[in-house]
Amino acid sequence: MLGRTAVTLPPDAPLLRAPPFPWADASVSGAGPADKAPQDGPGLFALVREARVGGTFWAAPAPSPTPGSWLSRPRGTDDLAAAAGATPCPGELDPWSVLPGAAGLIAHGDDEWVALARINTVPVRLLSSGRFGVTRDDDAALDARAASALLAASWRDPFTGSPSTLPQVIELLALWRRTLDANRAIAAASGMAWWKRREIRRFLWHPARRLHMVRRPARALALAERAGGGLAVWPSRVSPQLTADAQARGVQLVQVEDGFVRSVGLGVDLVPPSSVVVDFSGIHFDPAHPSDLETTLEQGPFPAAMQARAARLRERIVAAGISKYSADTAAHVLPDRQVGRRLVLVPGQVADDMSVRAAGGDLLAADNVNEELLRRARAAEPDAEIWFRPHPDVDTGLRRGAVHDAVALQHADRVVRGGSMASLLGTVDAVHTLTSLTGFEALLRGLQVTCHGTPFYAGWGLTCDLGAVPARRTRRLQLDELVAGVLILFPRYLDPVTGLPCPPEVLVDRMTGTRAPGRLDWVAPIRRWQGRMLAPFR
Numbered sequence: 001m002l003g004r005t006a007v008t009l010p011p012d013a014p015l016l017r018a019p020p021f022p023w024a025d026a027s028v029s030g031a032g033p034a035d036k037a038p039q040d041g042p043g044l045f046a047l048v049r050e051a052r053v054g055g056t057f058w059a060a061p062a063p064s065p066t067p068g069s070w071l072s073r074p075r076g077t078d079d080l081a082a083a084a085g086a087t088p089c090p091g092e093l094d095p096w097s098v099l100p101g102a103a104g105l106i107a108h109g110d111d112e113w114v115a116l117a118r119i120n121t122v123p124v125r126l127l128s129s130g131r132f133g134v135t136r137d138d139d140a141a142l143d144a145r146a147a148s149a150l151l152a153a154s155w156r157d158p159f160t161g162s163p164s165t166l167p168q169v170i171e172l173l174a175l176w177r178r179t180l181d182a183n184r185a186i187a188a189a190s191g192m193a194w195w196k197r198r199e200i201r202r203f204l205w206h207p208a209r210r211l212h213m214v215r216r217p218a219r220a221l222a223l224a225e226r227a228g229g230g231l232a233v234w235p236s237r238v239s240p241q242l243t244a245d246a247q248a249r250g251v252q253l254v255q256v257e258d259g260f261v262r263s264v265g266l267g268v269d270l271v272p273p274s275s276v277v278v279d280f281s282g283i284h285f286d287p288a289h290p291s292d293l294e295t296t297l298e299q300g301p302f303p304a305a306m307q308a309r310a311a312r313l314r315e316r317i318v319a320a321g322i323s324k325y326s327a328d329t330a331a332h333v334l335p336d337r338q339v340g341r342r343l344v345l346v347p348g349q350v351a352d353d354m355s356v357r358a359a360g361g362d363l364l365a366a367d368n369v370n371e372e373l374l375r376r377a378r379a380a381e382p383d384a385e386i387w388f389r390p391h392p393d394v395d396t397g398l399r400r401g402a403v404h405d406a407v408a409l410q411h412a413d414r415v416v417r418g419g420s421m422a423s424l425l426g427t428v429d430a431v432h433t434l435t436s437l438t439g440f441e442a443l444l445r446g447l448q449v450t451c452h453g454t455p456f457y458a459g460w461g462l463t464c465d466l467g468a469v470p471a472r473r474t475r476r477l478q479l480d481e482l483v484a485g486v487l488i489l490f491p492r493y494l495d496p497v498t499g500l501p502c503p504p505e506v507l508v509d510r511m512t513g514t515r516a517p518g519r520l521d522w523v524a525p526i527r528r529w530q531g532r533m534l535a536p537f538r
Contacts, residue, residue, distance in 0.1 A: 015115055015149040016048075016169060018158065019058040019176055020207055024498040028169045030156035041147045045119045047167060048150070051174035052096040054119070055112050058180050058207055061097035062089045071098060073107035082106065082127055109133040115146035159495050159506050172503070179492060179501050180206050182278065186254055187229025188212040190220035191237030199272045200256065202499050203492050204232055217242050225249045232256050235283050235354055255283045259491040260437060261322065261507060274507055275493045284490075285355035285435065287454040287470050293490045297460060298473060300489060302481040310484035313504055314444050317487075320512045321422035323441050332419030334427055335387075342384040345428040346377045346412065347421070347438040348391040351401030355435040359454040361467045363434060370403045374411040376452055376466075377432035388412040389424060439463065440486065443479060457482060 018026035048054055065071060065087035072083030074090060083106040089098060095116045099105070104123040107113050110130025117124050124142055126135045132149065133142045150166060157164040158172075183206040190213070192200045197213060204211055212223040217237060224231040230252035233242070238253060246253050259275025277284060282291035302310075337343045348370045349356055356369060366372035374388055388408045393399040395417065405415045416424065425431075425441060430448040433439040435455040442449050443462055451458040452466050459469035461476035477485075487504050495502040496510050 013112070014153045015054050015112055015146075016153070016166075016173060018173070019180060021205070021500060023202065024158075024500050026158045026498075026500055028155055028158060028164070028172065030154040030163060032154045032156075032163060034152050034154050041143070044147065044150055044166065045143075047170045048119050049100070051170050051177065053170060053173035053177055054116050055095045056092050057094055057096055057173075057177055059092045059094045060208060062093040062095075063087070065098060065102070067101055068103045070104045070106065071102045073105070073111050073113055075108065079106075079108075079127060109135070109137075112149075114142065115149050118142045118146045158500060159498055159502060175503060176501060182280070184208065185230050185252070185280075186211065186232050187227035188214065188220040188224040189232040189256070190214055190217045191234035192256070193234075196272050199274075199494060199499075200232075200276070202494055203256070203276050203278070203501070218245070221245055221249065221251055224251045230254045230280075232278070252280065255279045257283060257285075259493070260440065260486060261317070261491075261493070261504060261511070274496050274511075275491050275504075277491050283358075284456040286358040287456075287468075288358065290472060291456075293456055293485065294470075294472065296489050297477065297482065297485045298475050300485060302478075302484050306484050306488070307478070307480040310480040310488060313487060313508070314480065314483050316505070316508050318422075318445055320508060321420060321426075322508060322511055323421040323425075323438075332423055334419060334423060335414055335416065337427065338385045338413075342381070342430065343428045344377060344381050344384045344386045344430045344432055345389060345424055345438075345442075346374055346386060346432050347389045347436045348373075348394060348403065349401060349434055349436050350391055350393055350399040352399070353435075355455065356453070359435045359467070361453050363452060368401070368403060369434060370401050371407060371411075373432070373434050373452055374403070374408060377450075378411040380432065380450065381430075384430075385414075386412040387414045387416045387424070387428065389416050389421070444483065457486065 014029040016028065018028050070083070070086040072079065072086035072088050074080045074083060074088050080088065086106055095113050099113070099117055099120050099122055102117070102122050104125060105113060105117040106125045106127060108128045108130055109126050109132055112132065114124050114126070114132035118139070123139070124133065126133050126137065129135055132145050137145070155164040155166055155169045156162065157168070183204050186204055187209065189200060189204060189211060192213065201211060201213065209227070212220065212227070214220045214223065217233065220231055221242065231246065232254045233256070235255045235257050238255065243253065257277050258273050259277050261275050277293070279292045281295065282289040284291045284293040351369050357364065360369060363369050363372050377386060390403070391399070391401060394401045408415050421438060421441065425438070425445050425447065428447065430450070431439055431442040432450045432452065433455070434453040439449045439451060439455055440457045443457060448464070450464040450466060454467040454469060457463065458465045458467065459473035460482060462479060462482060491504070493502050493504050493507045494500070495506050
């Protein structure tokens with residue numbers, strides 16, 4: 001049996017509760033009436049077991065006992081004597097680190113581990129009576145008390161403050177558990193732009209440790225090594241020297257990059273991201289090496305419920321007109337398309353973007369990758385009407401890859417600026433792209449997509465692939481399996497209102513009709529002026 005010193009809690013503390021996020025009220029229990037929806041006790045226990053939530057699930061793991069041993073929760077020497085031969089588990093610990101494999105638990109009746117033990121079908125020996133059991137209780141009575149601890153509470157949505165349901169709360173706590181479990185392994189961060197650091201701290205927060213965020217990678221590496229954890233770093237700051245030094249010191253590099261539903265506003269205008277990806281094995285835009293996203297798409301199960309959720313999310317994104325950098329909230333008149341001709345969109349990209357350099361293939365040999373992409377698109381679509389959309393960061397003058405309109409019009413019928421990418425995708429029939437996220441957004445809308453490079457969404461049977469696809473990508477995915485992996489399972493999201501980690505649906509709701517965060521509005525005009533001044537030298 002397990003034993004531990006019980007943590008002092010209010011007598012009515014909910015069995016399911018949120019981690020102690022220091023910047024927002026994340027409580028999931030409310031003050032109203034309990035959720036009256038019909039609930040299946042064994043089914044609820046199964047949901048909690050699968051999510052591994054309840055109690056202080058964010059706390060440090062308990063010392064590993066011998067598999068199948070008894071555990072005890074001591075309060076003093078008498079308890080220890082009563083639990084002779086059991087493994088004591090004192091202090092505030094993660095009960096899920098030991099309960100599922102325990103032979104039994106010795107504890108007092110007011111200890112929440114009693115309920116968690118019964119949720120895991122672990123036998124319980126009670127030392128005293130309390131909220132979760134009395135000394136005469138049998139397993140069935142203990143199960144009833146554990147169920148009551150779940151069903152008697154009222155539940156709230158921490159993002160809106162409105163009532164929630166028990167399954168929804170369990171799902172949210174499971175998301176927070178997965179995030180914190182991953183964050184526990186990260187000790188330091190480097191290479192994060194100053195205007196992103198508050199959000200990055202929240203994306204990588206864990207209550208049990210301080211995240212060292214420093215500018216110099218060498219200093220960050222030393223701090224990570226000293227703390228025995230990994231180093232989170234922006235991919236553009238990962239040099240061969242840093243990679244070699246990290247390997248030599250046994251420090252794992254964790255790459256952090258903007259997510260796929262980023263925020264309302266451009267990164268070039270210093271709008272902090274509301275979504276990032278955190279990759280422990282590589283980075284999604286580099287097909288030369290495996291990444292966490294590629295592994296998820298190749299191996300991850302996508303049950304029917306997950307695919308249905310992905311379909312709903314996809315439909316909401318399309319209906320709201322959301323793309324990576326903007327929501328389609330303002331009317332914009334697009335040119336009239338030519339009647340009877342297939343309309344193809346070619347999105348320009350930043351020429352020195354890391355995804356272009358990593359996955360651009362033989363187009364990288366061209367003097368201008370965007371001009372070469374246009375040339376190839378025209379060769380592949382000789383009868384189509386082609387619209388070229390310059391990348392907005394390039395148009396500001398801050399990034400490389402500009403194609404003069406006169407040159408673009410040698411291959412394209414129009415150069416289209418203004419409005420959102422979502423409105424363009426609602427007009428065209430197909431997209432030719434190098435590695436742009438626009439290709440993925442086009443798939444969301446049921447468009448034909450031709451990839452001249454090797455983006456993360458290529459090679460799964462949903463695109464026409466002209467670039468070299470890694471042999472690792474063998475699975476043929478349905479669209480909503482791809483959406484589930486790319487938008488639900490892989491990225492992380494922050495609610496821009498509370499700053500709490502959230503599911504993608506919350507961010508999509510917030511983005512609809514919402515302007516960009518205002519804490520850096522004063523910087524954007526300066527950055528645009530800087531771009532205009534530097535443009536002649538690029």
